[in-house]
Amino acid sequence: MAESSGLRIGMAGPVSLDLIDYPRGRPAGLPEGYPAPIVAHFVNALLRRGHSVVVFTGSRGLDRPMVIDQGSLIVCVAPRYRPRAVVSFYARERRWLRSLMREHPCDLIHAMWSYEYALAALQSRSPVVVHYHDHAWTIVKHVRDTYRLLRWPLNNFVTRRARNRVANSLYLKQAFGRRGRDMEVIPNFLPNHVMERVASAPGERSERMVTVSNGFHGHKNVARALETWPLLKGKGLVSEYRLVGHGMGPGEEAESYATERDLAEGVVFVGAVPFEDALEEIRSSTLLLHPSLEESFGMTILEAMVAGTPVVAGRSSGNVPELLGQGACGYLCDVDDPHDIERAVTDALTHKDTTAVKVTQALEQVRQRYSEDRVMEQLEQCYARVLRQGRPPAAGTGT
Numbered sequence: 001m002a003e004s005s006g007l008r009i010g011m012a013g014p015v016s017l018d019l020i021d022y023p024r025g026r027p028a029g030l031p032e033g034y035p036a037p038i039v040a041h042f043v044n045a046l047l048r049r050g051h052s053v054v055v056f057t058g059s060r061g062l063d064r065p066m067v068i069d070q071g072s073l074i075v076c077v078a079p080r081y082r083p084r085a086v087v088s089f090y091a092r093e094r095r096w097l098r099s100l101m102r103e104h105p106c107d108l109i110h111a112m113w114s115y116e117y118a119l120a121a122l123q124s125r126s127p128v129v130v131h132y133h134d135h136a137w138t139i140v141k142h143v144r145d146t147y148r149l150l151r152w153p154l155n156n157f158v159t160r161r162a163r164n165r166v167a168n169s170l171y172l173k174q175a176f177g178r179r180g181r182d183m184e185v186i187p188n189f190l191p192n193h194v195m196e197r198v199a200s201a202p203g204e205r206s207e208r209m210v211t212v213s214n215g216f217h218g219h220k221n222v223a224r225a226l227e228t229w230p231l232l233k234g235k236g237l238v239s240e241y242r243l244v245g246h247g248m249g250p251g252e253e254a255e256s257y258a259t260e261r262d263l264a265e266g267v268v269f270v271g272a273v274p275f276e277d278a279l280e281e282i283r284s285s286t287l288l289l290h291p292s293l294e295e296s297f298g299m300t301i302l303e304a305m306v307a308g309t310p311v312v313a314g315r316s317s318g319n320v321p322e323l324l325g326q327g328a329c330g331y332l333c334d335v336d337d338p339h340d341i342e343r344a345v346t347d348a349l350t351h352k353d354t355t356a357v358k359v360t361q362a363l364e365q366v367r368q369r370y371s372e373d374r375v376m377e378q379l380e381q382c383y384a385r386v387l388r389q390g391r392p393p394a395a396g397t398g399t
Contacts, residue, residue, distance in 0.1 A: 007383060009046055010101065012056040012121045013112025015039040017075070019275060020055070021047060024070045031059035031066060031077055035214065035246070037275045038133070038188050038299060039112050045191065045376050047073060054104045056097055056117065065096055067104075076100040086150045089157070090116035098123050108383055114158045115151055122161055122395035127386050130162040131186070134296050135175040138318075142219030142294060161395040164386045171319035172296040184382055188297050189375040190306055190366070194279070198307045199363060201283055205309075208240045209345065210285040212278050212300045213292065216247035216254045221335055225291035226254070226263050231342040233266050237349040241289075244270045244281050283307040287348055291335045294318040302370060305329060305362035310355050312344045329362035 017033030018026070019040035034057070046053050052072045058080035059066075068075040078096035085093060097120035101109065108127045111118035113134065121128045136155035140148045159165070159176075165183045167173040173180040190198075209232070213220045222243065229241050248254040249271020258264040270281065278300075282288055288304040290313040295301075298320050304311050305323075311330035313320045324330035333344035348355050368374075 006050060006052075007107045007387075008052040008054065008105075009383070010054045010056055010104075010106035010109035010121070010126065011039065011043050011046070011112070012097070012101075012109055012117040013039045014117070015043065015055060015057045015112075016275065017057070017059075017077070020044065020073070020075065022068075022070055023047070023073055027068050027070075030068075031061040033057065033059060035272070036112075041189065041191055041372075042110070042112075042379075043073075045189075045372055049376055049380070054106055056100055056109070056120070058093055058097075065100055067100070074104055076104060083147055086147060086154070089119065089154050094120040094123065097121075101126065108386060110379075110383075114155045114162075116154070118158045118162065119154065119395065122158065125391060127164070127389065127391060128162065129164045129166055129382060129386055130158060131166045131168065132172055132176075132183070132296070133168050135172060138175060138294055139219070143217070158395075163389070164382075166382065168297045169319040169322065171322060175296075175318075184378075186378050186382060187370055187375060188299055188302065189370050189372050190302060192372045195306050195366070195371070198279060198283055198303070201307070203308070205284055205286050206240075207238050208242055208285050209238045209287045209289055210242045210244060210281050211289050211291065212282060212303075213243075213245040213248070213290075215245065216252070216257070219293040221291040221293045222248065222254060223257055224336060224338060225289055225341065226258050226267070227261075228289075228338040228341040228345070229263055229267060231338060232345055235346065237346065238286055240266050240268055242268045242270055242281060242285065244273060244278055246272045248272075279303055279307070282309050285309055287312060287345060289341070289345060290314070290317075290320070291341070292317055292320070293335060295320050295323075298323045301330070302366060305366050308359050308363065310348045310359055311362070312341065312348055325361060325365055329358055329365050331358070 014034035014036040016037050021044045055075040058078045060080045062079045066077040101124040109121040110129045111121040112131050118130045136152040166186045167183045173183045216222045243254050250269050255269045282304050288309050288311045295318045314335035315332035331344040331348045334340040
C-alpha cells in the first residue's frame with residue numbers, strides 16, 4: 001500500500017450513485033445520480049484500498065441536501081438545479097456543496113472535471129486535485145450551444161486557480177498547451193472484478209455491430225456512422241446495427257434522423273441503458289464502431305478492449321489512437337468519411353487472423369497500462385505529493 005493509506009478522501013463530481021459499493025448495502029430512496037460510471041469506479045477502488053471516502057455530488061430530485069453515512073463511506077448529495085444555473089457559475093449548487101464539504105472535512109478532495117464541483121472544492125480550503133476529463137474549448141467547437149460556451153469560462157477560472165491538475169490522457173494534457181505542462185496523467189480504468197468477469201465471459205456473439213455513445217449529435221458523430229450502414233448492410237457481414245445511449249432510443253433523435261434519410265432498416269435503436277447492460281451490448285457484438293471525432297480518453301473503447309470486441313474508431317479522434325496502440329489494438333480510419341469507415345469495418349470482419357491479433361494485444365495493453373491497481377498506485381502517489389504541500393488558500397468568486 002502506498003504511503004497515503006488510510007486517508008479520508010473527498011470525491012466531488014457527477015457520479016452514478018447506483019454503481020457505488022455501499023459497505024452496508026444500497027440504501028432505500030437513493031436519489032437520481034448522473035450517468036458517470038468512472039467516478040463510481042474511483043470511489044469503489046479507494047474503498048477497496050482501505051481509504052475512507054466522502055462523495056460530494058448533486059441530484060435534481062432534491063430540494064435540500066441528503067447525507068448517507070455508512071462509516072467508511074459518506075455520500076453527500078446536494079440539490080442540483082436547471083442547466084441555466086451555469087449563468088451564475090452554479091452559485092446555489094456551490095453553496096450547498098461548500099457547506100457539505102466543511103461539515104465533512106477531508107484530508108484531500110479529488111474533483112472530477114473542471115466545473116462546478118471543482119470550484120466548490122477549491123473554495124473549501126481543503127487540498128484539492130482537479131482531474132480533467134475534457135477540454136472545454138474543444139467541446140465548444142464541436143457542440144455550439146450556450147450551455148457549453150458558458151462552461152468554458154468556468155473551466156478557465158478553475159484552471160487558473162488549481163494548484164494540482166491531473167489529465168486523464170497525454171492527449172488531454174497536450175490540449176491545454178502551456179497550462180498543461182505541469183499536469184500529471186492519470187488515466188481511467190475498469191475495476192478488477194469487471195475486467196475479470198467481462199474478459200472471461202462466454203465467447204458467443206451475435207452478428208451485429210454496435211455503437212455506444214452518451215449522445216447522438218456534435219462530436220459524437222453518430223450520424224456519420226448511420227450514413228455508413230447502407231454501405232455495410234448489403235455485404236452480409238453483420239445482420240444489424242445497434243445504437244446504445246442517450247438520444248438513440250425509440251422515437252429519439254437518432255431514429256428521427258435515420259427515418260428521414262431512409263437509413264433505419266436493420267438499425268435497432270436501443271437508447272440509454274444501465275452500465276452493465278451497455279457492457280453486455282459491447283461484449284455480445286461482433287464489432288464496436290466508435291465514430292466520435294474527439295475523446296479525451298475513450299471509456300467505451302476500453303470496455304471493448306477488455307471484452308475482446310474488435311474496435312473501429314477515429315485515427316484523429318483525440319486520445320483514441322493512443323488508446324488503440326496507434327492501430328495495433330484496433331482499426332483506425334477517418335470517421336468523417338463513410339467510405340473509409342466501411343473499409344475499416346470490412347477489414348475488421350474479414351481479416352479474422354489480423355483482428356484476433358489486435359484483440360489479444362488490446363487486452364494486454366489494458367492490463368499493462370489501464371488496470372485498477374496501476375492507476376490507483378499512481379493516484380495514491382499523487383495524493384501524497386499534494387498533501388506535502390499543505391493547505392492552499394480558498395479560491396473565490398464572490399458567490
